[in-house]
Amino acid sequence: MAQKNLLPMILLGLINIEKKTGYDLKKDFETEIGEFWSVKHSQIYLELKRLEGNGEIKSTTGFYGNKIEKTYYEITKKGKERLDSWLDSYSDILSVNKDEFVLKLYFIKSRKDPRLQDLLQEQYRQRKQKLEHLLDRKELLFSTKKERDDNYGHYLILDHAIRREREYVNWLEEMMK
Amino acid sequence: MAQKNLLPMILLGLINIEKKTGYDLKKDFETEIGEFWSVKHSQIYLELKRLEGNGEIKSTTGFYGNKIEKTYYEITKKGKERLDSWLDSYSDILSVNKDEFVLKLYFIKSRKDPRLQDLLQEQYRQRKQKLEHLLDRKELLFSTKKERDDNYGHYLILDHAIRREREYVNWLEEMMK
DNA sequence: GCACACATGTAACAGGTTACATGATTTT
DNA sequence: AAAATCATGTAACCTGTTACATGTGTGC
Numbered sequence: 001m002a003q004k005n006l007l008p009m010i011l012l013g014l015i016n017i018e019k020k021t022g023y024d025l026k027k028d029f030e031t032e033i034g035e036f037w038s039v040k041h042s043q044i045y046l047e048l049k050r051l052e053g054n055g056e057i058k059s060t061t062g063f064y065g066n067k068i069e070k071t072y073y074e075i076t077k078k079g080k081e082r083l084d085s086w087l088d089s090y091s092d093i094l095s096v097n098k099d100e101f102v103l104k105l106y107f108i109k110s111r112k113d114p115r116l117q118d119l120l121q122e123q124y125r126q127r128k129q130k131l132e133h134l135l136d137r138k139e140l141l142f143s144t145k146k147e148r149d150d151n152y153g154h155y156l157i158l159d160h161a162i163r164r165e166r167e168y169v170n171w172l173e174e175m176m177k
Numbered sequence: 178m179a180q181k182n183l184l185p186m187i188l189l190g191l192i193n194i195e196k197k198t199g200y201d202l203k204k205d206f207e208t209e210i211g212e213f214w215s216v217k218h219s220q221i222y223l224e225l226k227r228l229e230g231n232g233e234i235k236s237t238t239g240f241y242g243n244k245i246e247k248t249y250y251e252i253t254k255k256g257k258e259r260l261d262s263w264l265d266s267y268s269d270i271l272s273v274n275k276d277e278f279v280l281k282l283y284f285i286k287s288r289k290d291p292r293l294q295d296l297l298q299e300q301y302r303q304r305k306q307k308l309e310h311l312l313d314r315k316e317l318l319f320s321t322k323k324e325r326d327d328n329y330g331h332y333l334i335l336d337h338a339i340r341r342e343r344e345y346v347n348w349l350e351e352m353m354k
Numbered sequence: 355g356c357a358c359a360c361a362t363g364t365a366a367c368a369g370g371t372t373a374c375a376t377g378a379t380t381t382t
Numbered sequence: 383a384a385a386a387t388c389a390t391g392t393a394a395c396c397t398g399t400t401a402c403a404t405g406t407g408t409g410c
Contacts, residue, residue, distance in 0.1 A: 004277065005396085005397075006275070006277060006280060007397085007398095009280070010280065013280075013283070013284040016284075021361075021362090022361075022362065022363090023360065023361050023362075026361090033283065034273075035273070036273055036274065036275070036276070036279055036280070036283075037273060037275060037280065038272075038273050039398080040398070040399060040400085041361095041362085041363090042362095042363080042364080042365095042398085042399080042400085042401095043397075043398060043399085045362065045363060045364095046363090046364095046397095046398095049363095067360090067406085067407075068360065068361060068362095068405090068406055068407070069361085069362095069406095070360095070361070070362090071361090071362080083284075086281075087281055087284060087285070087292055088292060090295070090296070090299040092277045092278050092299070092300065092303065093277075094303060094304075094307055095215075095275070095276075096211075096212070096213055096214060096215050097213060097274060097341075098183070098213070098214060098272070099213065099272075100181065100183060100269045100270075101269050102213055102334050102337065103183060103186070103187065103190075103213070103214065104263075104264055105330040105333055105334055106190070106210065106213075106330045106331055106334055107190040107193075107260075107264060107330065108264070108329075108330045109327075109328060109329060109330055109331075110329060111326070111329040115264055115265060118267070119267070122267040122269070123269065126269065126271060127271075130271055149288070150286075151286060152285075152286060152287060152288040153282040153283045153284065153285045153286055154283055154286075156282055156348075156352065157279050157282055157283055159348070160279065160345075160348050163344050163347075163348055164274075164341060164344060164345075167340050167341060167344045168337075168341075170340075171333075171336070171337050171340055175333065182368085182369075184369085184370095198389075198390090199389075199390065199391090200388065200389050200390075203389090216370080217370070217371060217372085218389095218390085218391090219370085219371080219372085219373095219390095219391080219392080219393095220369075220370060220371085222390065222391060222392095223369095223370095223391090223392095224369095226391095244378085244379075244388090245377090245378055245379070245388065245389060245390095246378095246389085246390095247388095247389070247390090248389090248390080355410100356409105356410085357408100357409090357410085358407100358408085358409085358410100359406100359407085359408080359409100360405100360406075360407070360408090361404100361405085361406080361407100362403100362404085362405095363402105363403080363404085364401100364402080364403075365400100365401085365402075365403100366399105366400085366401080366402095367398105367399085367400080367401100368397100368398090368399080368400100369396105369397085369398085369399100370395105370396085370397085370398100371394105371395085371396080371397100372393100372394085372395080372396100373392100373393085373394080373395100374391105374392080374393075374394095375390100375391080375392080375393100376389100376390085376391085377388100377389085377390095378387100378388075378389080379386100379387080379388065379389100380385100380386080380387070380388085381384100381385080381386070381387085382383100382384085382385075382386090
């Protein structure tokens with residue numbers, strides 16, 4: 001699905017912050033980055049093997065603090081170059097936003113269709129809930145100025161997501177009137 | 178990639194409006210529906226074969242007006258049932274919005290990073306252009322009340338896209354200040 | 355003792371993109 | 383005559399999802 005393969009960049013970007021295991025990366029996708037990107041653990045492990053094969057990351061396996069055996073990955077010079085060259089590039093191409101509700105709306109031609117109100121109610125519930133969740137996250141992560149400054153990019157993204165979701169909710173509210 | 182297979186629904190929905198050829202459907206994706214969904218012609222033809230195999234559409238091949246041989250598809254009772262049952266369902270699950278610019282922002286921790294301004298400028302240019310395009314479409318397709326009422330769903334979608342894009346542009350503008 | 359989180363993988367399959375292929379008709 | 387558009391398909395490949403698979407550590 002995504003036409004552009006960005007997973008390698010995400011993994012390099014995350015590993016660049018500090019060395020990580022596949023499981024650490026999986027966790028990142030469940031919390032932080034999960035707000036705007038998703039991937040399954042199976043795909044992470046596959047991609048890590050590929051990146052290591054390319055020499056863009058290197059691994060060290062061992063028992064750290066005599067617990068379970070883990071494999072830590074750290075970024076190499078080559079990997080850092082690839083990451084930087086991506087961050088420097090302007091090649092972004094706008095992709096379409098695939099939204100199932102919007103799709104249904106398209107096929108409901110009439111504003112009197114009885115299905116419209118039900119769909120709207122449900123979508124409103126879901127979107128409102130999502131907005132609440134995002135606001136909670138913002139409160140949790142960025143309640144102080146220091147927190148915002150320390151992770152400016154992440155703050156901006158969360159702010160963006162909140163604005164987008166709020167606009168979505170407004171749009172739905174107008175439709176429901 | 179979409180985790181949910183919605184292409185069959187789109188094709189059924191489009192064919193339900195009127196009988197169409199694969200090429201007609203391809204054209205739909207380039208104009209109307211292309212604003213919020215994309216697919217390649219190879220995929221369309223494959224999916225049409227599958228839908229016909231399922232008995233959800235049926236085809237008639239022939240020379241219409243002694244030109245090129247075309248294959249027209251029309252929806253069957255079974256296909257219409259599947260379409261309706263999808264339109265009636267509330268199973269929408271919110272998927273994450275994968276946006277490359279947002280991803281880069283995440284990895285640029287500092288607001289002083291020199292790459293930030295360049296990326297911003299470029300993204301602003303692209304988004305502004307997209308917004309202009311959407312406004313043109315609205316003007317072209319829905320300048321009269323009748324046009325809006327005749328295709329209410331489509332109008333709502335375009336309105337939504339414009340709001341979303343406007344919010345994106347506002348967000349970028351605030352960042353650039 | 356049991357459930358849950360930690361930790362890492364493989365295999366089968368489905369969906370989507372890119373490239374390959376071909377040929378007719380219409381427009382410049 | 384050449385180029386663009388109409389019209390339909392196949393094949394190779396890649397990404398991502400789902401399911402299968404296994405084993406350890408920790409908290410109740």
